[in-house]
Structure formats: structure tokens, C-alpha cells
Amino acid sequence: MRAWQLKDFGLDNLQLAEVPTPQPKAGELLVKVGAVSLNFRDKAIVDGIYEPHKVPKLLIPVSDAAGTVVAVGAGVTRFNIGGRVNSHLYSRWLDGEPGPNEPDYCFGSPLPGGLADYMIIHEDSAVAAPANMTDEEAATLPIAALTAWYSLVDFGHIQPGQTVLVQGTGGVSIFAVQIATALGAKVIATSSSDENLQAVKRLGAVAGINYRTSPNWADEVLGLTDGKGVDLLLDVAGGSGINQSVVATKASGRIAQIGFLTGQTVELNLMPLIFRQTTLRGIAVAPRSSFDRMNVFLERHGIRPVIDKVYPFEKAREAYEHLAKGAFGKVVIKVD
Template structure:
């Protein structure tokens, strides 16, 4: 069996394709999954690049999709041949958030899915959307569940709401797609006019080039007749949060999902108080959130936006492409 290991943390040059022992047959409550695809996320890149510490020999990648090859005793949810996709927090099955770290996250605190086969508890996976390829399903675990939880679970998104998305990362694009699926309006930002054209094609009603308009929060207010947006998908952190606070309506919801501009900085707390807005940290979601999201996908007409695909052994090149910032949509590994 082939798998990728991070021989030692701290750089893409330490990623290696190796032969490994077959995982064997599933025990009670377990399934054996033949994996066919991973998708890349910033969190995965942070692990392999050494920004997040992990162990020598770690198998990376949180997002894994494939097909059930065998089912252990007591498993009733899955059958051989079912297409499945992994979950980000295997121990968080339902209920409110109860995890504040990545110690149980595949590809970080435990071994991930950059390999051909695994035997894992059945509850570590959900069914994939109907008629989706394994590559498409692999886009869901981190980015899509994060966007779903931010907008639908925590934000209470409804038809007629207005959503502001920042940039063109996986979470922001899925947020745009979920918002449009549910009848909401979207205002989207990017520093690339070419990417703004693609966001418009996906259904964004208004787009803003934040490099040309640094005070984009004010522009969002203008586009909403002074009211502001109901929801902000905030992926930048301290460098963008002041503008997000400017853009949100009184009593609105800001989902703090990323810190791409850094971990610390000045935040206009008085402005946040005046807006009486809810600023909520979001780290992906539970297995139930993923199952509910997939049910919504099956009921609608949504397909993921895929930028490019690499072979498993070309994982370092895939991460270099991600680091370049030139991609639009998800980057995949297929094997």
C-alpha cells in the first residue's frame, strides 16, 4: 500500500511516498475504506510546512474520500460499495462544540488520509453526496462543513439574507454556493479582477476588489443601502476584521474562520459593541453537521469548484500551487 509521510516537520521537501503495510480487515464497529482522493486546505499546508507542530512520520491530509471495501461486525450504516467521505473531528459526532484543538484531527494530531486504504471506526465517515466523484466528495470535510456551520447552523441563514465572503478560498466559495442555494444574496471580495469575474459567474450579486478599495466595508454598506450584511465569512483575521465589522449590520453575525493576516492586531471593539454584532469563532463542525449538509446538497444542484488535480506522489507540487495563491477552487490529490 502507498502512502505519504512527513518524514520530519518543517517543509514540503520532507514529504515522501512510501510503501506501508496493508491495514487489514475491520473489527467490530469499523469499516475498511479504499481511498481515492484528498483535497488540500490551508490547515494541511500549515502542518506540512511546519507552522503547526506535528510528529515525525505523520501521514497528512484531513479530507479523504473513497469506497467501503469491508464492514466490521455491528456496522449497519454502511455497506460494501458505499461512497464515503471523512470527518474533520472524528470524536465530535453531535451536539455543541466540545473540541478546541487539533489533537484528534486526521493529518494533524493523528494520521490522515494521504494513503490508499484505512481501517477506521464507521463513525469517522459519512456517506458522500449522490452521484459525486470521489474527488468531488473529498472537497467537503474541511471547507464545506466550515461554511455550512458558519452560515446555516450558527448563522441561521435564510432566503433573502445578504452574505459577505472574503477572498476565493475553499470556505468562501462554498459559502457563496450555499448562500445562493438557499436564496441569499452574496457580496464577494478578491484582489483579482479575473477571480471577481468567476465569483460573479457563480452568483455573487456584487464584487469588490479590496486592493483597489481598501475601505471595502464602507462600500458594502453602500451596496446594502446603509444597512450592512447579515453574515460575514471572515477568513483574514485581525487585518480584515475592522472592515468586516464596518460591513455587518446591527445585530449581524461574523464567523471568524481564519487568521490569514496574522494572529494578533488591534480590533475596534467599540465599533463591534455599537453594532451589537455576534463575532463567533468557527472550527469546522460535527459529523451531524456534515450529514445535514450532504442532505442539502443531495436536495439541491450544487457541485464543488475544482481548480486542479495532482497525483499522490506529487503532493509537494500541489501544496506549492496552493501556496502560490493562483488557484480558484479546491486542489485535489487523486489516486
């Protein structure tokens, strides 16, 4: 089969190769990959800044895939040949709280990912792809949509009328706007682009803040919330901005720390965190059970992924470059 392999860190070392097609063992599905979508995690793995010690040689990258089951191993009962499935990043996190070693069983590193003609997914890990979505659309769900869903529903317990702030207009943030709006929440978005802020308002956000022209954006948030701050803030930036996130969140509010776009380390001002009694929770996607519940919600509310661009399989590196420059929604690679 065709597969992109990471022969060393750096995008130039992501190379197309011919490799043996894997065969499903007991309990496993062989999936003909239809499409994959890129996340910042995928770029960070290629760049060598995401747990580089766990990245195996000749890794087939990319965690998020959608495709069709073409063969099954012994004892498989959850899916049949011809069924459409999604991969699930944490392949062994099925329900409840995460175990201490979930990162050891992630697709796209250290397990082989979906940037190939075929991939192996254990039947317990696979999720039925929404019937109303194409493979290109379904491929956007495993990290971006599920992270937004888990932050809003399982962690944030968002109720109608509450206020949510989402940072940026990447994959997680766009899904968060769509899902939070469907939940009846009021969404404030931040971006460095006025054009993107207008676009995100068309998706349901009630207000937008340009953090370049308003670097003290937390003050703008307080102004929009009568001085209280938001109930839940989805922080995808990381870095020193976390201190503004604390200020922008209401007393006893919650911050879902999702990303590290501007830095993996930060000097945290503890006094505002303590006095505002803020809950700061690291979010690393979600269990499969949450994925199952989310897909029902997305279909019921008619939520469709926002895709910035779909690249052909042969132009996978161009897709990574697009992600690095910034995307409105998701960047997808069509495999089949």
C-alpha cells in the same frame, strides 16, 4: 501501501514511502482512498504553524478524503463493503456542541490522514458520500463545504433576502457563494483578482469588491447595503482585517471567523464591536450531523464543487504549491 509522510516540517520533508496497510479494529472501516482535497490547514500543518506540538512523527497528512469501504471491523453496522464514504475532520464530534478536546481526534493531525492508498475511519465518524459526485468531488466536502454550510445555516441562520459577504475565492468561500445563493441570500464577494470576481458572480454573487484597489473595502460594503452592512460575514483572512469585518457587518450582525490567512493574532478595536453589538464566533468546521444534512441539501440543489485542478498522487507536493499560490475553488489529489 503507498503513503506520503511528513518526516519534519517543511514541504521538502513530505516524502512518499511504503508503509504497512492498516487493519480495521472493532467499529472501524478500511477505506480505499479515491481522492483527497487540500485545505489551508493541511499546508499550515506541513509548514509547522498549526499546533506543531500535536503533529506526530511520520504523520500521513490531509484530513479530507473520499473512497470506498473495502473491509470492516467487528460490529460495524452503519456501512457495508463497497459503500462510498467521506472522512469527517473532527472524528468524535457527532452532534451538538463541540467538546473541549475535539482537536485531539482530527484526521490529518494528530490522527493519520488520507494521503495514502488506505485509511481507517470509525463507522460513527464516516459520512455517506453523495451518490451524484465522483470521489474527486466528494473529497472537497469535509472542511470547505461543511464550514461554509455550518457558518451559513447552523450559526448564521441565513434567510432569503439577507446579505452575506464572503472573503476570497478559495474552497470555503466558493462553497459559501453557492450555498448562500441556493438559500436565497444576496452574496457580496471580495478578492484581489477582478477575473476571480467575475467568475464568482457567475456562481451567484451579486457584487464583488477588489480589496487591493479598494483597501477600505468595508466602505464599499456599506455602499452596497444602504449603509447597513451585511447580515453575516465569513472571515477567512483573520489578521487586522477583522476590524473592517466588524464595520462591514450590520448592527447586531454576525461574523463567522473561519481562517487566519493573513495572521493568527490581531489588535481588535473593541468600541465598534461593542457599539455595533456584533457577534464574533470562531468556526472550526461542524459535527457529523451537520455534514449529513448538508449532503442532502447539496444533492437537492444540484450544487457541484468547483475544482481548480486535480493532481496525480505522485505530484502531491505540486498540489501543496498550487494551494500556497492561491486557488479558485479546490485543489484535489487523485489517489486511486
